[in-house]
Amino acid sequence: MDIWSLLGFAGCACAVGLPAIGSSIGCSIAGAASHGVMAKVEEGHGKFIGISAAPSSQTIYGVVLMFVLLGKVKAEAGLALFGIGLFCGLGIMVSAIFQGKVAATGILASSKKPEIFGKCFAAVGIVESFALFAMVFGLIMAGNI
8 A cells, every 4th residue: 555545544534533532522521511510400401411412423524524535545635635634624623622612601501591501502503513614625625536
């Protein structure tokens, strides 16, 4: 196997590995806030658990991108695939981390005022949209290889 194909496979690994790292960080941030709030409030625990799991979806976007990139691995496309996997993976990873932070603040805020939970969840969705943009742009770029 040549160096260019290896770079292509490394791009595939970045496309899924980096988002998985971000998802685990984001879920841990939001999960920690969820646990703290659940110890203080008597109800609404399910919604706190649900919102704390939101950053896990970024790993799914990474897996989708990885499968598309994997189908394109060949000697002449290795560097391009590495770039797509690395930078789209980084974008998705950062989105997951910051989504965890936004989810944590939403959990804390809605524990004080339960009626704002939906608005807090909207902010979590907005942060996730950037991961979707990174995945879609990566798919478009890979489609042109």
